[in-house]
Amino acid sequence: MSRRSGVLEFAVLGLLRESPMHGYELRKRLNTSLGVFRAFSYGTLYPCLKTLVAQGWLTEESASQEPLSAAPLGGRRAKIVYRLTPAGKEHFEDLLAQSGPDAWEDEQFGVRFAFFGHTEREVRMRVLEGRRSRLEERLERMRASLARTRERLDDYTLELQRHGMESVEREVRWLNELIETERTGRGRAADRDAAGPAREGTDPHSTTT
Amino acid sequence: MSRRSGVLEFAVLGLLRESPMHGYELRKRLNTSLGVFRAFSYGTLYPCLKTLVAQGWLTEESASQEPLSAAPLGGRRAKIVYRLTPAGKEHFEDLLAQSGPDAWEDEQFGVRFAFFGHTEREVRMRVLEGRRSRLEERLERMRASLARTRERLDDYTLELQRHGMESVEREVRWLNELIETERTGRGRAADRDAAGPAREGTDPHSTTT
DNA sequence: GTTTTCATGTAACCCGTTACATGATTCA
DNA sequence: TGAATCATGTAACGGGTTACATGAAAAC
Structure with missing residues (x-):
């Protein structure tokens, strides 16, 4: 076991x-x-x-x-x-x-989201909102710690921290959109591809390679 | 050991x-x-x-x-x-x-970046560029896999995938900026806060809470 | 003087990978 | 027929956490 x-x-x-x-x-x-x-x-x-x-x-x-039936005698793994x-x-x-x-943690959230298609709307909302507040706590902590130590940090460390926070902030915005979509019931989080409304100036697929 | x-x-x-x-x-x-x-x-x-x-x-x-000297006899942990x-x-x-x-992997890259202040420029460039190409490979794979399976996936799975790719794309753009800054020598990856040039329309710090 | 917080340590466990071993099927 | 790929399995190890045990210093 x-x-x-x-x-x-x-x-x-x-x-x-x-x-x-x-x-x-x-x-x-x-x-x-x-x-x-x-x-x-x-x-x-x-x-x-x-x-x-x-x-x-x-x-x-x-x-x-x-x-x-006849398979598992002798060898013959099938x-x-x-x-x-x-x-x-x-x-x-x-x-x-x-x-x-647990459901708000990074990985757990990922799996759960992947199976939202089989999940009741009520639960979806709980998961999304739970995730959001988890991330907001994280942001709070990052901001606090940054405020405390800002002076003593070199530019690179600072830049790393800034980038990290920005990523979390982006995920929060993403969740906000999803929650809104979920709340108003329309579109099932889709309606992108085709001039999606409710999406601010984001330009996907432009790696600037 | x-x-x-x-x-x-x-x-x-x-x-x-x-x-x-x-x-x-x-x-x-x-x-x-x-x-x-x-x-x-x-x-x-x-x-x-x-x-x-x-x-x-x-x-x-x-x-x-x-x-x-006198400390470690009997008990007395100091x-x-x-x-x-x-x-x-x-x-x-x-x-x-x-x-x-190894240095291009997520965690390794994080630590290395945090200590860029003590790192020679030449090495910094190698690390940043290595990281970028690692991420670009990842993107390639994601795109390929997405192209193969797009039809069979429900909206949520699709949205998750899209969001994941967008995050990676954002990190690549971030690296591009850093590499450019590094190449031209100016600013040590700073010159944000104050109307940074070379930054497209990104609006940091707006969690839309 | 007792509760918190600081401070160090360890043993048991958990989740996962690597490297290895084995065999079946496909295809040139 | 031999190489590549599909397919299943396991033992040894790796890197980390939890829970626990201990004790000193500070705060009330």
């Missing part, structure tokens, strides 16, 4: 919710489709899958050729397809519903 | 370079003064300090009252002040000078 990794468990259940998959494919989806997630290694993924099976959230089905059980699905819904203080 | 933690070691040597300190204070500086660094716990910091002493980069001096040795200082310079592939 090891490996109870919050994010990974969450992400795996969420991805498997769409369709059954085997580990190898699952990992690729983790690294690409859900953009945010970092690259988990097989050394993390496979043991995790095993424990999820042990808990009853997943079932493993031998795929490929042998129809499930492709293992993981499928979400009803219990697993229920567990995932639970995870989505509970928006405890 | 345990705990050889890249960033922490780097940061400790760098901070101690300014003035001797004891662990407790060191930790506070780590969390605040150098804004970027995350909050290392004592469980990480103290063992690390011990190994740095063992390598000869630091010396520990008993501070407070007892003048160093405040321990850590001081950078000449060898330690030399090692720190070495670390600054070498800008290997």
